Amino acid sequence: MIFEEPRYLYSGDRYLLLEFGDEMNLELNFKALGLAETVADDPIPGVIETVPSFATLLVHYEPDQTDFHTLKDALHERVASLGSTADITLPSRIVELPCCYDDPWTKAAVDDYRKKIKMIEPNPEATARLNGLRDVRELIKVHSTPQYWVAAVGFWPGLPFMMSLDPRYVLTVPKYNPPRTWTPQGTVGMGGSCTAIYPVNTPGGYQIFGRTPVPIWDGAQKFAPFSKSPVLLKPGDRVKFVPIDAREFIEIENEVAAGTYTYNIVDYDLFAVARYTQFFEQGKKDVGYSAAAAEEQSATTVA
Amino acid sequence: MLEFIKPGLETSVQDFPGRIGFWSLGIPPSGPMDALSFQLTNVAAGNAPGDPGLEVQFIGPEIRFQADTVVAVGGADMKPKVNGQLIPGWEGVPVSTGDVLTFGFAAQGCRSYVAVAGGVDIPRVMGSCSTFVKANIGGIGGGAAKAGTVLKTSPSVRPLAECSGRRIVDAARPAFGASWEVEVLLGPHDDWLTDADINQFTSFEWKVSSLSDRTGYRIEGPDFEFGHKAHNKLPENGSDPSNIIDFGYSVGSVNFCGQTPIILMVDGPSLGGFVNPFTVLSTSLWKLGQAKPGDHVRFKVVTEEEARALRADFKAAVSEQSVTR
Missing domain, CATH: 2.40.100.10 (Cyclophilin-like)
Incomplete structure (x- = not known):
């Protein structure tokens, strides 16, 4: 299933795991990569790096600079601004x-x-x-x-x-x-x-x-x-x-x-x-x- | 300069926080297994907390100093000696050219840290001196020290006379034992377990397996039922209840591989297909880094606020506040 709204999960005190869905579907991976791309281009304060995978994006952050809730809100705005998956264009060698x-x-x-x-x-x-x-x-x-x-x-x-x-x-x-x-x-x-x-x-x-x-x-x-x-x-x-x-x-x-x-x-x-x-x-x-x-x-x- | 007469079991150069920014390519941070002792040892030697130093595991090396310097040894008490005389731990000790540092065995804990004034000077790989021995990344030509290895040291920012006699106060030194209480946050996959499973995980006294190293710590204990989600999922998740579509792991994840929980350590995998119902706090992971095979571990679920307070304590400990002379 592709979730209506992504799920934001605690993954320790330095990581947030964002789930776009729970199936093997390239559309979910395009979303994860699209979000990773926007975070790399226009960094969110406190974010150190992201790890895209099939249906998820792991976000590694510095807890002295942000917290789970602030980060969740910032990521949610980015997800909204990505628009529909069809609008995503990714650099791809x-x-x-x-x-x-x-x-x-x-x-x-x-x-x-x-x-x-x-x-x-x-x-x-x-x-x-x-x-x-x-x-x-x-x-x-x-x-x-x-x-x-x-x-x-x-x-x-x-x-x-x-x-x-x-x-x-x-x-x-x-x-x-x-x-x-x-x-x-x-x-x-x-x-x-x-x-x-x-x-x-x-x-x-x-x-x-x-x-x-x-x-x-x-x-x-x-x-x-x-x-x-x-x-x-x-x-x-x-x-x-x-x-x-x-x-x-x-x-x-x-x-x-x-x-x-x-x-x-x-x-x-x-x-x-x-x-x-x-x-x-x-x-x-x-x-x-x-x-x-x-x-x-x-x-x-x-x- | 430091000359290795004997290398020890696997003595490696590490820095803190390690090789950061390459997790999406599968390259782990590495760095010390016990980041608390490592940083305190650096502070004792007069260095910045994250400066490159040595991680000594289980069997210590024999090191000859090729210049006068100050050395601090912290972490597990492996009875460090200079020229056969015991030296105090957690303290900047002056040594002279030709002096030899040796180790015995630790009764509690399993990793000691050696900081020399100025820090070890080796080339950085992807921004860090840390060593990922299994993939030959960083460190001393991609690996651990060998007999005959000679390491340069960087000039100390403090005069050596100031580094000498710097001591970590007792209250700031980590407590060692044969049983450890390790704080975890719930998530990301606590909803894949039943309430009984969660209770079992946090109430059982787990035993550290001998199949534990810098990539992961296996623990031995009872089996889990797994909840509705684990038993009712699409086939692409995999057939075992613990299987899920591959996703990014955290350092400190409690990774359920079938019925065996493995806590992912600093050289661990960046992604995989097993659920992580719990994650060890970054400020608590040092305890597992010191746990020996056969030691016992209990896990305590904490709230976000408690995690924040533990973080503040950790940061306060790793500072000049902890130093006396």
């Missing part, structure tokens, strides 16, 4: 990331889990089967066709949580239980309908079936897109995966190691929610969320 699907590295991680922890169905076959797709080729097509919306970044430094922007290309998978103890750096995986990229080798619970050779975390900040922080993807960015094979993966990996790799980022784009909603409604009317549609439709851009 488009980041192209090469992705080697059905790659040997994530397969090795899954094999290791199957041997040591639990005998599960291997990927990417499991993800394809669970979504009624014919084969791995079709899975690659369905996963690499839409743009992905970075709804939130976190849990681990630089880890993006992304949703497909095309209702015709949405996959859904269960998470691992128990989680893996390791996942190769750059692994692309899914939990629920959310796609994530592992910035570094960490434990993880998502189904994994691809890997990007391009760092999304650069601790040394040597590549240009990392001049402000070691994190590549920010909430409100869009990601487009470009399928590559293992040979291309190695080539790009070598360019990265040599420091000669150039990121492919469109930095001037805006994302207009009204235009997107129009597209989304049309997309929902089209047949099939994946299999059939994947064959018929070519890549679609929005905004």
